[in-house]
Every structure is written in structure tokens, then in C-alpha cells.
Amino acid sequence: MTRLSVPMTAAILLLPGAGYLALLFGLPLVLAVLASFGVLTRGYDGGPTLAFYAELFGTRAYVDGLVFSTYLALVPTAVSLMISVPLAVLLAQSFPGRRLFTALNKVPLVVPGIVAAFIVMTLFDRGGTAARVLAPLGLDLPKLVRDDWAIGAVMATVWKTVPFMTLIVGGAMASINRDVVLAARTLGAGPVATFWQIQIPLALPGITAATLLSFIGGMGAFAVPNLLGPVYPLPLSVHMYVNAFERANWGLVAAMGTTLSAISCVVLLAYYRVTRGLRAAGGAR
Amino acid sequence: MAELSLTSIRKTFGDATAVETLDLSIANGEFLTLLGPSGCGKTTILRMIAGIAMPDAGEIRIGGRRVDGLPPEGRNVGLVFQSYALFPHMTVAANVGFGLKMRKVPRREAEDRIAAALDLVDLGRFAARYPRELSGGQQQRVALARALVTEPDLLLLDEPLSNLDAKLRDQLREDLRRLQERLRVTTLYVTHDQSEAMALSDRILVMRAGRIVEEGAPEALYRRPRTRFAAEFLGQTNVVRLIRRDGMAMLPWGEAMPDAQSDSAYVSIRPEDIALRPDPHGPGRITACTFLGPTVEYRVELAERSLRVRQTGSGTVLLTEGTGVALSLLVTPHPLAEGMA
Ligand SMILES: Nc1ncnc2c1ncn2[C@@H]1O[C@H](COP(=O)(O)OP(=O)(O)O)[C@@H](O)[C@H]1O
Numbered sequence: 001m002t003r004l005s006v007p008m009t010a011a012i013l014l015l016p017g018a019g020y021l022a023l024l025f026g027l028p029l030v031l032a033v034l035a036s037f038g039v040l041t042r043g044y045d046g047g048p049t050l051a052f053y054a055e056l057f058g059t060r061a062y063v064d065g066l067v068f069s070t071y072l073a074l075v076p077t078a079v080s081l082m083i084s085v086p087l088a089v090l091l092a093q094s095f096p097g098r099r100l101f102t103a104l105n106k107v108p109l110v111v112p113g114i115v116a117a118f119i120v121m122t123l124f125d126r127g128g129t130a131a132r133v134l135a136p137l138g139l140d141l142p143k144l145v146r147d148d149w150a151i152g153a154v155m156a157t158v159w160k161t162v163p164f165m166t167l168i169v170g171g172a173m174a175s176i177n178r179d180v181v182l183a184a185r186t187l188g189a190g191p192v193a194t195f196w197q198i199q200i201p202l203a204l205p206g207i208t209a210a211t212l213l214s215f216i217g218g219m220g221a222f223a224v225p226n227l228l229g230p231v232y233p234l235p236l237s238v239h240m241y242v243n244a245f246e247r248a249n250w251g252l253v254a255a256m257g258t259t260l261s262a263i264s265c266v267v268l269l270a271y272y273r274v275t276r277g278l279r280a281a282g283g284a285r
Numbered sequence: 286m287a288e289l290s291l292t293s294i295r296k297t298f299g300d301a302t303a304v305e306t307l308d309l310s311i312a313n314g315e316f317l318t319l320l321g322p323s324g325c326g327k328t329t330i331l332r333m334i335a336g337i338a339m340p341d342a343g344e345i346r347i348g349g350r351r352v353d354g355l356p357p358e359g360r361n362v363g364l365v366f367q368s369y370a371l372f373p374h375m376t377v378a379a380n381v382g383f384g385l386k387m388r389k390v391p392r393r394e395a396e397d398r399i400a401a402a403l404d405l406v407d408l409g410r411f412a413a414r415y416p417r418e419l420s421g422g423q424q425q426r427v428a429l430a431r432a433l434v435t436e437p438d439l440l441l442l443d444e445p446l447s448n449l450d451a452k453l454r455d456q457l458r459e460d461l462r463r464l465q466e467r468l469r470v471t472t473l474y475v476t477h478d479q480s481e482a483m484a485l486s487d488r489i490l491v492m493r494a495g496r497i498v499e500e501g502a503p504e505a506l507y508r509r510p511r512t513r514f515a516a517e518f519l520g521q522t523n524v525v526r527l528i529r530r531d532g533m534a535m536l537p538w539g540e541a542m543p544d545a546q547s548d549s550a551y552v553s554i555r556p557e558d559i560a561l562r563p564d565p566h567g568p569g570r571i572t573a574c575t576f577l578g579p580t581v582e583y584r585v586e587l588a589e590r591s592l593r594v595r596q597t598g599s600g601t602v603l604l605t606e607g608t609g610v611a612l613s614l615l616v617t618p619h620p621l622a623e624g625m626a
């Protein structure tokens with residue numbers, strides 16, 4: 001019997017699992033990237049080209065769309081983070097009504113994004129519920145739906161994101177050894193210093209994971225900005241839809257998708273950089 | 286450094302009482318040990334003193350200053366957790382320096398003090414390591430250095446040696462003893478291990494189910510316990526009922542008890558305080574012999590009961606099973622308080 005080298009044996013043993021993953025996750029991505037360069041592109045047979053990227057980065061509306069997609073990833077994520085992290089700490093304490101609060105906080109988890117968008121719309125659109133309630137008081141609601149800053153879209157996204165972020169961050173906080181937190185207190189740290197010096201760093205893997213998921217969701221957001229966002233710019237996801245189904249420009253669609261994925265990848269790498277030190281220190285506990 | 290006093294401290298969790306109304310005081314520089322079985326409330330007492338658990342009632346004073354009601358960061362107490370509770374995301378130096386950083390000690394001074402504290406526990410080489418890169422014993426010493434570097438008024442140690450293997454435990458016990466003798470920091474030590482308690486302490490409080498059962502210096506407590514619980518917790522012993530005959534108190538093997546108090550019914554006799562002599566007509570018979578190296582342990586069967594007897598392992602001829610023996614006392618045993626038997 002011939003002896004196989006160790007890496008070779010490992011590769012063969014890994015093949016069923018890794019091959020499956022490669023086929024399922026890798027192949028579609030590779031095909032999309034190839035299509036964006038004119039290789040095996042649907043409805044195009046002009047050979048390899050950079051023309052689709054040229055079109056994407058040469059068209060004002062698309063560049064603005066890309067910036068807007070990034071904005072829709074960044075802003076709701078940042079706002080949700082500022083709400084979720086303190087909320088996770090709060091929910092870890094015991095206080096009257098905690099169970100009810102925790103249950104209510106989970107409601108948005110079971111409401112689909114499109115439904116959330118419609119809720120925000122009926123509440124905050126011109127002539128919506130909030131406007132009608134405030135009108136008799138002489139108060140005028142600012143434009144929140146289809147406004148330039150996409151506040152309505154940000155609100156709907158935050159509403160969806162906060163519970164899920166709280167859940168992940170809360171889990172990360174709960175897994176911190178309680179004695180470690182108490183040790184900080186006995187060493188002279190007040191609650192605020194303990195929060196920043198001990199709880200946040202130790203929950204960082206959870207916090208960054210939640211941030212990452214929220215960010216990537218925002219990059220590809222379609223329904224919510226489409227319903228609640230401004231008329232211009234449109235997020236890149238909407239341009240992808242239009243180019244695919246109204247213009248059959250699949251090469252451009254692939255270039256847009258590849259670009260969105262590339263930005264998410266950059267964020268993912270940044271995530272690994274941030275948490276690497278912690279994982280090296282065994283701090284993920 | 287300062288003295289500590291607890292007055293009428295009580296703590297319940299739901300309807301379970303963890304600490305029953307309890308008074309305790311430690312003199313400045315004293316090494317006091319709370320000794321008791323698992324679950325008797327030792328950790329709860331330490332946590333209340335450190336301010337991370339709130340007593341239901343009572344007063345805690347450190348150096349005369351009342352501290353119950355103060356948050357933990359206002360008490361200047363060093364606590365070494367049973368689990369060490371090192372900060373996993375910080376290096377050894379950062380762990381030790383954390384308390385100094387919180388006290389806004391200038392950087393240069395902090396660096397010097399961290400280095401001194403690490404030298405104290407012989408860990409200078411490991412300053413840049415992370416806790417998980419250290420052995421259990423090293424982690425324990427980091428926790429100790431971290432608690433000492435801020436010069437606390439009071440040092441609290443929660444079973445600091447219990448997670449270590451036996452050999453390392455003996456080593457660290459000696460180190461701890463020397464360290465305390467050198468620093469003379471007022472120390473409250475918690476353990477369920479009687480030899481640790483005796484080796485380290487100026488004074489021991491024996492606890493049981495949230496109460497202090499008995500207290501004393503190690504030797505006195507070992508040789509002259511008043512309660513059966515303390516007698517048995519501090520080491521192996523034979524609790525023996527005295528037989529009254531003709532106004533004399535007799536030991537089970539017929540020896541008259543010297544200077545027996547008339548009213549005491551029970552005495553505690555340590556296995557090493559009984560001498561054995563081979564005697565085919567003696568009242569006892571060896572039923573088990575265990576050679577342990579430094580000592581030999583015998584089980585001696587009498588008419589009504591059996592006794593543990595320990596003899597030095599040095600040079601003696603072992604008494605084999607079945608050998609008839611005569612017994613005699615080497616020291617006068619101490620009567621136990623009535624009712625505790
Ligand atoms: N946070 C808590 N909640 C409920 N019961 C507790 C808590 N902490 C301790 N206890 C109970 O109080 C008693 C004393 O515990 P502890 O002080 O940890 O004992 P020891 O340190 O002597 O082993 C035990 O019966 C334990 O179950």
C-alpha cells in the first residue's frame with residue numbers, strides 16, 4: 001500500500017465537507033465575479049472586459065447608489081450598536097418587569113423587514129398616524145419617509161436590528177465570568193470603568209459579530225430603502241434589480257454584486273483584525 | 286493595614302440562610318482563617334467584606350471605618366478569588382497594574398510597583414504573558430500580586446490553593462506564609478483544608494452551616510478542641526465515651542482517665558496520642574495496618590468499638606493483623622463540651 005503524505009490524506013478526508021462548502025458557497029461567488037468581468041456572463045458574449053465596472057463607476061447614479069448602500073449599512077448599525085450594548089447590560093440586571101421587557105424586545109425579531117417598513121410608513125408618512133396625533137397639538141412632524149437622509153429607512157432597520165444585536169451582545173456579556181467583573185470592582189473600578197475596561201473588551205467578539213451581520217445586511221438592503229428611502233439616490237440593490245429585470249444587463253448586475261461583496265469582505269477582514277488580539281489572548285470567553 | 290470587625294452580620298438567599306448572625310474580628314496584621322466544609326458560608330463572608338455581596342443586617346468596619354454601604358471600589362480591600370478571576374484580555378503586567386490604573390497612580394510609579402509586586406511572587410519573567418499562557422500556580426500568584434499591589438488595608442483569600450495539585454499546594458502555602466510574615470498585611474483566609482489552616486494561621490475560626498463553632502490558635506484548637514465538630518474537622522480523631530466506674534472515669538480499654546473532669550462524658554483522642562504495645566492478653570487486637578511511609582495507621586478493635594492509632598513509621602516493626610495489643614495514653618485527652626457529642 002502506498003503511503004500518502006499527511007497533507008494529502010487530510011485533503012482527501014476533508015474533501016466531502018470542504019468540497020460541499022466550496023460548491024455551495026464558493027461556486028456562485030466565483031461565477032458572479034467571473035460574470036462581472038464578462039466571462040460566462042448571461043446575455044453577453046464579447047469576451048473578458050472591464051466595461052461593466054467602467055459603467056458602474058462611470059455612472060453618477062450608481063456611484064451615489066454605492067455610497068448610499070454603504071450609508072444604509074453604516075448608520076443603522078452604528079445607531080443600533082449605541083442602543084443595543086447598554087440595553088444588553090441593562091437586561092442582564094434584575095429589575096421589576098424585566099421578563100416583560102425582554103419579551104417585548106424580541107417582538108421585532110419575528111416581524112419581517114418589509115412589514116416593519118410598512119409599519120414605519122403608516123406611522124410616520126405625511127398624513128400618517130403620528131402626524132395626525134401631533135397635528136391638534138400644533139406640532140409638525142419632519143419629513144421622515146422618502147427624506148434625503150433616509151431617516152425612515154434607518155428607523156425601520158434599527159427597529160429590526162436592535163433586538164437581534166441585544167440578543168447576541170447580551171449572550172456575549174452573559175458568558176463573561178462574573179467573578180472577573182467583580183474583581184475589577186474590588187480593585188477600585190467603578191461601574192463605568194468596569195463597563196469600558198472589562199465588559200466591553202470581553203464581549204467584543206459578540207459585539208463585532210453582531211455589527212458585522214448588521215452591516216452586511218444593510219449593504220444588501222432592498223425592501224426597506226425602496227419603500228422608505230429617498231427618490232434619489234437609490235441603493236445599489238435597487239439598481240441591481242432594475243438592471244437585471246428591466247435592462248437584462250447581467251454583467252453590470254454582477255459587477256454591482258461583486259462590489260457590494262468586496263466592501264463586506266473588507267469589513268469582515270477588519271473584524272478579524274479587531275478580534276484577533278482578543279482571541280490570541282483567549283479572551284473570547 | 287487595619288483591623289476588621291463584623292458585628293451581627295447576617296445573610297440569606299431566599300429562605301436559605303448562608304450566614305447566621307455572626308461576629309468576627311481580626312487584629313491589625315493578624316492572619317485569621319475561616320475553616321469549614323463546603324457551603325458553610327465562607328465565600329459569602331468574604332464577598333460581604335469586599336462589598337460584592339450585601340449583608341441583610343449588621344456592621345462591617347475596617348480600621349474603625351464603617352464600610353458596609355460603601356461600593357467595593359471604596360473599601361480598599363484585596364480579594365483573591367477561588368477562580369483567580371484574572372482579566373483574560375490583559376497581560377500579567379496589565380492585570381497587576383489594573384488597580385493602580387484605577388487609582389490614577391502615575392505611570393512610572395505604577396511600572397515600578399508592578400515590577401516589585403511581580404518580583405514578590407517570583408513572576409517577573411512573565412509580565413508580558415496572558416493568563417491562559419500560565420499554569421494554575423502561576424495564575425494564582427498573579428491574582429495574589431494583583432490584590433497586594435494596591436496595598437490594601439485587608440487581604441481576603443478565598444481557597445487560593447484549592448485548584449492546585451498537592452505538591453504545588455505545599456510549596457505555595459510556604460510562600461504565602463513567608464509573604465504574610467514579611468508584609469504583615471491583615472489577612473482573612475478561607476479554606477476547607479485543615480492542614481492549610483494550621484500551617485498558615487495565627488488563629489482559626491471553625492465554621493459550620495453559617496455559624497462559627499469554635500475558635501483558637503492552631504495548636505490549641507487541634508489539641509484541646511471543645512466541640513466534636515472542630516475535633517473531627519481538624520484531623521482524624523477518636524471521640525470516646527468515658528465509662529464511669531467507682532467514681533472513676535475509665536477509657537474503653539480500662540485505663541483510668543487522669544484528672545478527669547467529673548461531668549465530661551466524651552473525650553477526643555488523636556490517633557497519634559495512643560501508644561501500642563504487643564501483648565497477647567491486652568484488651569485490643571489489630572484489625573488493619575496501613576503503612577504510609579512517615580506513619581503507620583492501625584485499626585484497633587476493642588470489646589465495644591474500634592480506634593484509630595497512628596505511630597511513626599520510623600524503624601518500628603509493624604504489628605500484623607490479629608496481634609493482641611495493650612493501649613496507653615501519651616497525653617491527657619481534653620474533654621469535649623457536653624451536648625456536642
Ligand atoms: N448567589 C447565591 N444565591 C443563592 N444561594 C447562594 C448564593 N451564594 C451562596 N449561596 C448559598 O449560601 C451557602 C454558602 O455558600 P458559600 O458562602 O459559597 O459557602 P462556602 O464558600 O463556605 O463553600 C450555600 O448553601 C450556597 O448554596
Ligand SMILES: [Mg+2]
Nearest residue numbers: 324327328367
Ligand atoms: Mg467558597
